[in-house]
Every structure is written in structure tokens, then in C-alpha cells.
Amino acid sequence: MMVVDDSVVIRGMISRWISSEPDMVVAASLRTGLEAVNQIDRVNPDVAVLDIEMPELDGIAALPKLLAKKKNLAVIMASTLTRRNAEISFKALSLGAADYIPKPESTREASAADNFHYDLIQKIRNLGAKARRAAPAMHAPAAAPHVQELRPAPALRPTAPMPTQAVPAAALARRAFSSQMPRVLLIGSSTGGPQALMSVVTELGPVIDRFPVLITQHMPPTFTTILAEHLARSSRRPAHEAVDGEVIKPGQIYLAPGGRHMRVARHGADAVIALDNGPPVNFCKPAVDPLFTSAVDIWQGATLAVILTGMGSDGMRGGKDIVAAGGSVIAQDEATSVVWGMPGAAANAGICAAILPLNQIAPKLVRLFAGDRS
Numbered sequence: 001m002m003v004v005d006d007s008v009v010i011r012g013m014i015s016r017w018i019s020s021e022p023d024m025v026v027a028a029s030l031r032t033g034l035e036a037v038n039q040i041d042r043v044n045p046d047v048a049v050l051d052i053e054m055p056e057l058d059g060i061a062a063l064p065k066l067l068a069k070k071k072n073l074a075v076i077m078a079s080t081l082t083r084r085n086a087e088i089s090f091k092a093l094s095l096g097a098a099d100y101i102p103k104p105e106s107t108r109e110a111s112a113a114d115n116f117h118y119d120l121i122q123k124i125r126n127l128g129a130k131a132r133r134a135a136p137a138m139h140a141p142a143a144a145p146h147v148q149e150l151r152p153a154p155a156l157r158p159t160a161p162m163p164t165q166a167v168p169a170a171a172l173a174r175r176a177f178s179s180q181m182p183r184v185l186l187i188g189s190s191t192g193g194p195q196a197l198m199s200v201v202t203e204l205g206p207v208i209d210r211f212p213v214l215i216t217q218h219m220p221p222t223f224t225t226i227l228a229e230h231l232a233r234s235s236r237r238p239a240h241e242a243v244d245g246e247v248i249k250p251g252q253i254y255l256a257p258g259g260r261h262m263r264v265a266r267h268g269a270d271a272v273i274a275l276d277n278g279p280p281v282n283f284c285k286p287a288v289d290p291l292f293t294s295a296v297d298i299w300q301g302a303t304l305a306v307i308l309t310g311m312g313s314d315g316m317r318g319g320k321d322i323v324a325a326g327g328s329v330i331a332q333d334e335a336t337s338v339v340w341g342m343p344g345a346a347a348n349a350g351i352c353a354a355i356l357p358l359n360q361i362a363p364k365l366v367r368l369f370a371g372d373r374s
Contacts, residue, residue: 001018001024001025001026001027001045001046001047001048001049001124001128002026002027002028002029002030002036002039002040002043002045002047002048002049003015003018003026003028003029003030003048003049004030004031004032004033004035004036004048004049004050004051004054004059004062005031005049005051005054005078006031006032006051006053006054006055007051008031010051010078010103011029011030011031012029013113014049014120015029017117017120017121018121018124021121021125023125024121024124024125024128027043027044027045028043028045031054031055032054032055032056032057033050033054033056033057033058033059033061033062033065034056034057034062035056036048036050036062036066037057037062037065037066037069040066040069040070040073041069041070044070045073046073046074046127046128046131046132047073047074047075047076047124047127047128047131048066048073048074048075048076049076049078049101049120049124050062050063050066050075050076050077050078050097051078051079052077052078052079052085052088052089052092053079053085059077059078059079059088059092060088060091060092060095063075063077063092063095063096063097064095064096067095067096072131072134073131074098074099074127074128074130074131075092075096075097075098076097076098076099076100076101076120076123076124076127077089077092077093077097077099077100077101078100078101078102078103079100079102079103080102080103080105081102081103081105081220081221081222081223082222083222083225083226086222086223086225086226087226089223090194090223090226090227090230093194093195094195098127098191098192098338099123099127099191099192099338100223101116101119101120101123102116102220102223103116104116118283122311122312123191123311126191126311126339126341127191127338127339130338130339172347172348172350172352172355173350174352174353174354174355175323175328175350175351175352175353176353177328177353177354177368177373177374178301178302178304178326178327178328178353178373179301179326179373180300180301180302180326180327181302181369181371182211182302182303182304182327182328182368182369183211183299183302183303184211184212184213184214184248184295184298184299184302184303184304185204185207185211185212185213185214185304185305185306185365185369186213186214186215186216186291186292186295186303186304186305186306186322187200187213187214187215187216187305187306187307187308188215188216188217188288188291188292188305188306188307188308188310188314188315188318188342189215189216189217189218189288189307189308189309189310189342190217190218190284190309190310190311190312190314190339190341190342191218191309191310191311191338191339191341192308192309192310192337192338192339193217193218193219193308193309193310194217194219194227194230195338196308196309196332196337196338196358197215197217197227197231197308198230198231198234199358199359199362200306200308200358200361200362200365201213201231201234201235201237201239201253201362202234202235202362203362203363203366204235204362204365204366205235205236205237206366206369206370207365207366207369208235208237208250208251208252208253209237209250209251210250210251210369211250211369212248212249212250212251212252212254212271213252213253213254214242214248214253214254214256214262214264214291214295215231215253215254215255215256216255216256216262216286216287216288216291217255217256217286218284218286218287218310218314219258219286220258220259221257221258221259222258223258224241224255224256224257224258225241225257225258227255228240228241228253228255231253231255232253235253237251237252237253238251238252238253239252239253239254239255240252240253240254240255241255241256241257242254242255242256242257242262242273242275243273243275244273244274244275245267245272245273245274246272246273247267247270247271247272248264248270248271248272248273254273256286256291257275257286258286259277259285259286260275260276260277260285260286261275261276261277261278261281261285261286261287261290261291262274262275262276262286262290262291263275263276263290263291263294264291264294264295264297264298265294265297265298266297266298271298271299274294276290281314282312282313282314283312284312284314287314288307288314288315288318288342289314289315289316289317289318290318291318292305292315292317292318292319292321292322293317293318293321295322296321296322296324296325296327299327300325300326300327301325301326301327302327303322303325303327303328304327304328304329304330304365304368304369305318305319305322305327305328305329305330306329306330306331306332306361306365307319307329307330307331307332307342307343307346308332308337308342308343308358308361309332309336309337309338309339309340309342309343310337310339310341310342310343311339311341311342312341312342312345313341313342313345314342315342315345315346316342316345316346316349316351319346319349319351319352320349320351322351323351328353328368329346329351329352329353330352330353330354330355330356330361330364330365331343331344331346331347331352331354331355331356332355332356332357332358332361333355333356333357333358335357336357336358336359337358343355
């Protein structure tokens with residue numbers, strides 16, 4: 001593990017957190033992107049936490065140099081929650097960063113530091129495990145024989161459940177697609193989701209023109225605003241953060257705003273957006289399960305859901321509700337997922353009608369919304 005940040009306070013804090021985990025080691029704690037580039041060969045980390053704003057060589061300039069030296073390096077971009085830094089984080093994802101994490105404005109705020117601690121450890125653990133599987137010969141034996149659960153710490157949120165051991169894809173049970181024509185498309189995603197979403201919506205024009213598309217991506221405020229703008233450009237269709245009470249219409253992409261759960265509700269003859277400021281669900285806010293479960297009350301068996309790459313198991317319980325009502329669920333496959341947590345949980349639960357590589361998901365959706373039931 002490599003920590004790269006010009007703040008000695010942030011470097012020290014992250015290094016202490018990592019060192020307290022039995023399956024993680026801090027291989028280097030560095031002040032600039034230039035130091036990281038110069039030492040990457042010697043350090044050979046699985047994961048790097050890379051600050052955006054640094055002297056000599058900033059994070060966005062260091063990123064491609066690091067990935068050129070180590071292809072399977074999982075880079076987590078860290079930044080304060082500003083629009084500028086959110087834009088830079090999105091650019092970093094397009095350049096090969098695996099994920100991003102917003103840093104708290106002040107580490108003196110206990111709740112902000114606790115959330116940062118929890119989220120960062122989970123991201124490092126999941127991305128590090130995948131990096132080691134991708135290049136096992138390049139690494140020394142791990143400090144622990146398997147990925148362990150995060151040990152709860154005082155004032156820290158409890159650990160999110162880790163995915164169960166995956167069954168080989170060919171052996172996973174598939175359900176038949178619903179006999180009903182879908183009338184809405186729901187998508188849930190987390191780690192790796194922005195890249196996956198762009199790939200999917202680029203080819204979804206015929207679906208978006210005739211049906212509403214509702215998306216929950218685990219993402220903080222400001223980031224969701226920018227994600228909606230990117231989705232609009234990629235799809236060439238209207239996309240925006242959902243507004244409480246607005247009527248859900250075909251031809252629109254509705255994105256759950258950061259920090260609010262997005263549900264759907266009935267208002268007279270219309271289906272409308274219902275934003276919820278309640279507690280996190282599955283350790284997330286927004287969460288996928290509230291969207292999936294609430295949609296069943298509106299569209300019943302005409303609901304089609306897609307679960308893309310992401311940590312944890314969010315979407316699996318809501319997917320079960322969709323399937324129980326007669327609807328269908330598609331999951332992204334393990335090979336093309338940045339983290340096969342959310343789609344893997346759904347796949348292993350036996351609720352999926354298809355488990356597909358990312359590049360096959362949009363074509364399949366177009367066929368399903370055109371009447372194909374196979």
C-alpha cells in the first residue's frame with residue numbers, strides 16, 4: 001500500500017489506519033506524485049491512495065505515469081469535496097484510476113473522519129484483493145491467508161458484509177426473464193460504476209427514448225451533479241439529479257442525488273420521485289435497495305433492474321423483491337467488474353436472468369425493451 005499526500009496529517013492518519021489492519025501494510029508514505037513515480041518500482045504496491053493537489057507533480061499528472069510502470073496498480077484518488085476536484089476525479093477515472101474518495105474538510109470532525117476511515121479501508125481491501133488476484137506472481141505472500149473483515153473500532157460504522165465466495169459463473173443459476181414487457185429500467189452501481197454507466201448509457205438511446213431510466217450510484221453530493229452531466233453527454237439524452245415530487249417520464253435519466261435515497265411513489269395516476277433523507281442503507285446513502293424495492297409497488301413484474309460493479313451487496317435484497325414480483329435482474333459479470341461485490345451477491349443469490357460482460361449489457365437491454373424475452 002502506498003500513501004501519497006502532501007499533508008503530513010493526512011499521510012500519518014491513513015498510515016495509522018492501514019497499519020492497524022492485519023491484512024494491510026504501508027509500503028511507502030510519500031509527499032509528492034514525483035516521489036511516487038520514482039519509487040513505484042521499488043515499493044511495488046497493490047493499491048495507491050493518491051492526493052489530487054500536490055507540489056512538483058500533482059495526482060492527475062502522476063496517475064498515468066504510475067499506471068505505465070505498473071498496469072495492475074489500483075489507484076484511489078483522494079480529494080476535498082469541491083466541484084473542481086470532483087471534475088478532476090472523473091477525469092482520473094477515465095485515465096485508469098480505480099476509484100475516488102472525498103477527504104473530510106477537517107479531520108477534527110469525528111463523524112467525517114470516521115466515514116472517511118471506513119470507506120477508505122473498504123476500498124483498499126476490495127481493490128487490493130482484486131489487484132493481487134490479477135497479478136499473483138508479482139507479489140509476496142499476503143500478510144493474512146485471506147481477506148479478513150474489517151475489525152470494528154470505537155465510533156466507527158460496523159463492517160459491511162463481504163461477498164460470499166463466488167461460484168464459477170457457468171454454474172450460477174439463471175432465471176427466465178419476465179414474461180411481461182419491461183416499463184422501466186433501474187440501475188445500481190458503486191465502485192467502478194461511473195465508467196460502467198457511461199459505457200451502458202452510450203448505447204441505450206432506443207430504450208431511454210421510450211422508457212424512464214432511474215440510477216443509483218454510490219456517490220457523495222457534488223459528484224452526482226457532475227455524473228448526471230456526464231451521463232447526459234454520453235447518452236445524448238436528458239439526465240439530471242432527481243427532484244423530490246417530480247413526475248417520472250420516458251426520455252429521461254434520473255440519478256439519485258448524493259446524500260439522499262431515491263425511491264419512487266404513486267401520486268394519483270403518476271409515478272413520482274420520492275427523495276429520502278433517512279439513515280444509510282447497506283452502509284450507503286444513496287442506496288440501491290430502496291429504489292429497487294419501491295419500484296415494485298409501481299411497476300410490479302414490468303420492472304427490469306441491472307446491478308453493475310460495486311462493493312458490498314446493495315441491490316441484492318431489492319433485486320429479490322423485483323424477482324418475487326415477476327420482474328427481472330441482470331448482473332455484470334466478474335471479469336469486467338472493478339469489484340464483483342454487488343453483482344456477485346445478486347448472482348450468487350440466484351436472482352439473475354443474465355450475468356453479462358459489460359459490453360453485452362446495453363445490447364441485451366435494447367433487445368428486451370424491444371420485446372425479446374429470451
